[in-house]
Amino acid sequence: MTFFMVNRHLTETLETSINLAGFGNAGRITLHEMIRHDDLEAVNTATAPDTVAPRPATGADLDGSTVNIALPSLSYQVLRIKI
Secondary structure, eight states: OEEEEEEOOSSOOEEEEEEOGGGSSOOEEEEEEEEOOSSTTOOOOSSOTTSSOOEEOOOEEEETTEEEEEEOTTEEEEEEEEO
């Protein structure tokens, strides 16, 4: 199961919970990546192609059938859970 999440707020972290009770034992997180940069005008160039790129993320916790995750401001995250 894959979730794509966006926090468009300029300054606030968004605390989110996802209930997976209908899917039996939730399993485990197999992928958690985030795209975010402190400089809103940052761009990728030929000499620096990974300035703004997906990076491994932290902050997702799978507790039984509930996923708790903090989405930093101005971030895009992908979270994959193996059921």
